[in-house]
Amino acid sequence: MKNRAIFNFALVVLLILSSFIGMPSGSMAEGKVSELQIAIHRDENTLTPFTYVTGYPGAAVLRLVFDSLFILDEQNQPLPWMVADYEVNAAFTEYRISLLPGQFWHDGRPVTADDVAFSFSYPLTQSQTRWRRIAAQVESTDVTDELNLTIRLKTGNPDFLSQALTDMPIIPKHIYENEVDATMVGEALGSGPYRLVEYEEGKHYIFEAVPGYFRGDALVERIVMPIIPDITTIFQALTAGSIHATTAHVAPELVSVFAAERDIAVMSGPGLATTLLQINNEVYPFTLPEMRRAVMLALDLQELVDVVLLGHGDPGSLGFFHPAGIFGTDAFVPERDLTKSNELLDGLGFLRQGDFRVDGNGQPLSFELLVAANNPLRIRSAELIAEQLKEVGIDIRVVSLEPTTLDERVWPGFDVSQERNYTLSIWGWSAPVQLRPDALIQLAATDHAMGSLNLGGFASSEFERLAERFITEMNADARKAIIDEMQVLFARDIPLIPLFYQQVIMAYRPAAYAGWVLQQGEGIINKMSFLPGFARAGSAQEPQSDAAADGRDFLFYLLLAGVLGAVIVVKGRKKGHAS
């Protein structure tokens, strides 16, 4: 009986150890990296232009699969991509485009001007607002031949190239033309440098480089993207070497940790995502510009940057635009002035009674500050703001809410015409808003269609006049001058208070791949990071073998064999005793 138990044990050990034989291993073409593991921090569905969820990381990863006519370079300047040549008329109503030859869909069919024309009309039939907004500007498209077309706009738009042609993904007409509901197309078939070969809901994506891509073969042959929703887990995995990079931005407190890690490199650049104090301009006393100014003067934005972001960011500009961005200037970065703030509050008749002030009716100057419960940086910011405003006698109660509930309070139904239910909130706009020349109009125009992001109900006839001038002005310099005027007005009337712009900080394992290109405000997951001519020099390195992981496998198999063997031996002994 004992011999039989030992035999069983040996058999199990052999079986398990034999499973090592024939384990797949990555192969690498010369000068290329065979595989990278890049964690993505959200599930972006089937990753088609009509099913992806977020601007980042969704749209960023989408662009590995789908091309657009132009792309944004490292500094967010438009760069012709699918385009060999283009011409724009003086009224900015006609965009004549010649496509580069040799572009193919991932099913092998050629990309034609027909596909491009289709891409600018089909979204009008769909609910995806980002593409629909672009398609709505198009009057008609005129396809001359396989590679040439003209896009005619309803009204002249000098920003159509930088805003729309860099954004609109070109989709295959033969896949979508008979689909009433584009979300039903589950296959992400594009013409970009990567083909999505596998998607498992909630688990992972696998991309493979498209051979013969017209801008050169991608430097990484296969990208595996496990979906890891928890940011802490992502950075644990990066430290452990289980992943080589991630779409997630590094939290400020981790920067020094990673800087000390020999195997991990950190890249950073100015962030364009704006964190702001959103003010409901329709609620007294914030209906008064002096009150909003008093709050602004009581805030120490540099302290927020130093304490909350540990210095990895820039204080907000009252003109909304990042001073280092395309439209920004550092002239509107405010300085704290408690004396002036107190004077303004005194002037409004809000007098101190003990620690806090009261208004003319004896009501304490006390307000709720809403903040998303899932964002620790914003919660900390809210706490600091409460402390800072206490110094001028304003009582702030920080209320953290589940994110969707917060949205509903501040932006009910995502419709600015609906009644808001808040006074103050820590809010944020993603990086693309900073790149829009008409961002200030969206943030402050009273017309609900134009001011679709006017969450504070700001109203100013002076601003409306500037907005009207901007829309009809076609000259680039004159438009920039109007944007500057709008920023002056923003700094004067304070419809909202930009608090800070958090730096974009990315971490990766350089031994696995070092060709990353940091796109300002966005990150390192972009086409440029993977294509020759854009990727940083010396990027093509084979990932170091994960010896630790091999050791882990061996230990695990040994452990498994031990447990199974022990069970068999114990069972054999018991049987032996029984017999």
Added chain:
Amino acid sequence: MQVNWKRRRGTAQYLILILVVITVNFALPRMLPGNPLVFLAGEDVGLLSYAERNELLSRYNLDRPLPVQYVHYLRDLVTLQWGDSFSKREPIWDILWGRVPWTLLLALSSIVLSSFFGAVLGVRAAMNRGRWSDIRLLLIVSFLGSFPSFWLGMVLIAVFAVQLNWFPVFGAYTVGTGYFGLQKLADVLQHLTLPLLTLTLLSIGRYFLTMRYSLIELMGEDYIILAKAKGLPERVIKYKYVMRNALLPFITVLMMDLGFVLSGATVVETVFAYPGLGRLMFEAVLARDYPLLQYSFLVVALIVIAFNYLADRMYAYLDPRVGEEG
């Protein structure tokens, strides 16, 4: 005859419970503030015009009065036409089918392990009541149970995955390896270990305490003293007289725990990026994905109800008096 009537009454109670669950599943998501528009219209949802917004809501029947939506929901439920998720843009059946097996694997393994070790340690502690070994166990188990799940998960990752590199940090399996057979099994078990350990360590206390206190209470019962006085062997008293009766509250805790583990493992699933139902439901709540919320909650509720039904049957088997009571 009376037994049949009781069974029928029991079955009717379960049917009523299921109907209540179905209705609550419909009502609860709609009582939450917010709506799923951002997932239906995409990130630039604010650019929708009034007409476009209404057209979109109408397309998904979200503009209809609630009773009409409820009727549609019942119809879809009965015909098994559960439709697509608002946020994930995939058939709900496919999504649930991809998640339920992982949740069951994690939840059932955790329940088996925690109940087994909880019971064994509980018996040991009760038999040594008041001694150092009892106090030591009580302290250790209470200490482990007091950790927040995300913290314990993170500590286990930091130690066993990052420092020692014994186990993977995330996921249910290694992506894109082409493993099959024993390799696949070993890979899945390897990934299961840390989330399972987290859940087990957190749950073990409930079983331990239940078993310990039940045993301590039963040991002082008259019939046990009588059995001892009759000179029955310790083994017989321990297993036949004490353990069997102590199983009743233990099974109650076990069945209640199932509901918690199926839906409440959200944090553990998130920390380990384990693709289970808990995480799915959490994401569905954030997205106000009504259909996905309704049906995922329903699946969990039905599983819990099924196990409760099973527990009822087991009570009758373990304690015949349960079946006799009116």
